Amino acid sequence: MRLLEDKSKALLRQVGLPVPRGELARSADEASRLAQALAGPDERVAIKALVAAGRRGKSGAVAVCKSAEAAEVAARILSLTLDHKQVEQLYIEEAIDIADEYYLAFAFGDLGPRVVVSLRGGVDIEAVAHESPKALVNHDIDPVEGLRNWQAAALWDQAGAPSDQIPGLSALTVRLYAAFRDNDSQMLEINPLVRTTQGDWAVVGTMMEVDDNALFRHPAWQAQADETAGPGGRPLTLGERQVEEANKRYAGGATRYIELDGEIGLLVSGGGASLYQHDLILHYGGRPANHTDFSPTPTPDKQVATLEAILDRPQVRGLLVGCNFLQLARCDIMMQALEIVLERRSVDTRKFPIVVRLFGPYEPEARAIAARFPGINYLPPGASLAQACEAIVNAVRQRDGPSSSSREHKT
């Protein structure tokens, strides 16, 4: 979960890090009042769109202006749309007199935490990494020992920082790592990390992403979780929101549900098997209407919610219930979910193709449920995932005729 700038800066300010004064505003009037409290009419303030999107500078969503002009600038930024979202909040901050702009970030590799430092702050760091990779200094952090002062000093030294700035930079780096760790962050980026014309340090640009799996240690974060973002930052669809709701309401592992634009509904499970089956549907010439990956649950409720979301979409012309050999879950719970939804929606299973590949505990009970619905193709024991994917693609094609996929393409 990405924290907005006001929240991440509040967390850093709390532990005494040098963060410029700033506050949240919801209107141009409020922005103007806050700006005048921060600076005299001819002094400057920074006005920033308070959104999770990156690279706000490029979109004109960050401006520095005289506090007397804050209302006008704020109104302009509030009229912008960034990443499909209308800007609704602003962050009004004292302007900093910049002498030097540096870059500092903490993130995870698949071995553990890493730190990146560079003297090339205040610009798009990906461009720097591309043009002059040596300008970035990377280092693995030992998660047991933490980051020590001399290690941080060595990084800045290697990056080419002036000697007289190294003690200040390394002390700040160690404290920011502690904030990264103590706030269970997955990512903390300071860009720019500023040395002011007065020779002080200021944490000016912050991007912080906290670990959703550690929310139990930080109950205050729960309230501001932005759960409206889907893949690529697009807003969640109605169906995706319904599944998210079910994830919160019912016990058991979370179901991942992402809507796509094909015609074959997938209720598939297994972190690996769900990827494999998605590849296979495409391989046999079908197109998935969604991606799912569900985990075993003690009750059918989550699968019911997912099936409702899948079948709510008129473009869906067939359904694959496909799982790898279940080793932890009960087959009958999955089929109970299918039974509930088919009955509730009065689906005619002789006309709507459904292929089931479900092997594991309580399989006889699951087969008995399927047998009550004529037309459901519950594959015999041992059938492969590839056979299941081929069967649903062919069934949909046979029912709809060859024109269906091109027709679907236009919608």
Next chain:
Amino acid sequence: MSILINRYTRVLIQGATGSQARFDIKYCLEYGTKIVAGVTPGRGGEHVEGVPIFNTVDAAVRATGANASAIYVPARAVGEAIDEALDSGIGMLLSLAENVPRHDAARTVARVRRAGAHLVGFNTNGLISPGQCKMGGIGGDRTDAIYASGRIGVCSRSGGMSAEISYTLKQAGLGVSTAVSMGGDPIVGLRLVEVLRMFEADPETDASVIYAEPGGTHEAEVAEAVRSGQLRKPIVAIVVGVFQERYPRGASFGHVAAMIQSDADSASAKRQLLEQSGIKVATLLDEIPDLITRALS
């Protein structure tokens, strides 16, 4: 022979009184796994499927000589549970819960390495040396139908794909020495290349099958180890998740770790990397037995 676990492994279950643990203990005992103790603080003196429950790992180890632990505690308690097991000298750990907080996972893996222990997981369904021992839910209630004993090593991030690969091998008359589900969380204990080095050193493993998906650097390490000659036994890979390249970067479809963050993370890039090192890559599971047989002949 086998790697990591065998017929002499004496298994302890941490969090033994929870519902998933009870479910798995039953099937593991039926399979022949020597589950000698369970631990749930406050429940010492009880039994689960006839297995005695202790209040601490230390007490369980002293009473039963357990030398491996399957950890069924919730994700938030996994770090503590593993520390407790390490403190009692347990050398083989399996951690099942998914979504272990990232900082906890990193610290715990570092501690396990320092102790010279082996951790399989996080977010795994277990590992099995067919005919000898299994830990976790792997194989469920029909282990023998999926996993035949033999001379092929299997290693996969996905528990389900471990099963599908092993089943495909079995249908072709091939068997498995050990199958390891490495775990689907972004940070895991044993890395793919480490498991393959164990197979390399195991006289009763002739070749290995690995499952690869987008995200992470496991396959790059394997390709490097093959190129440098550290891994000489044949390896066949199945690479999935090519479809993900049709969607925006940063979208995660399967395991949280299966996320394309850079071009090198994609299934196509991994496929190319593995093929260039000399590893045979399958698109369909059904191609695997043939590739293995040809590599061994």
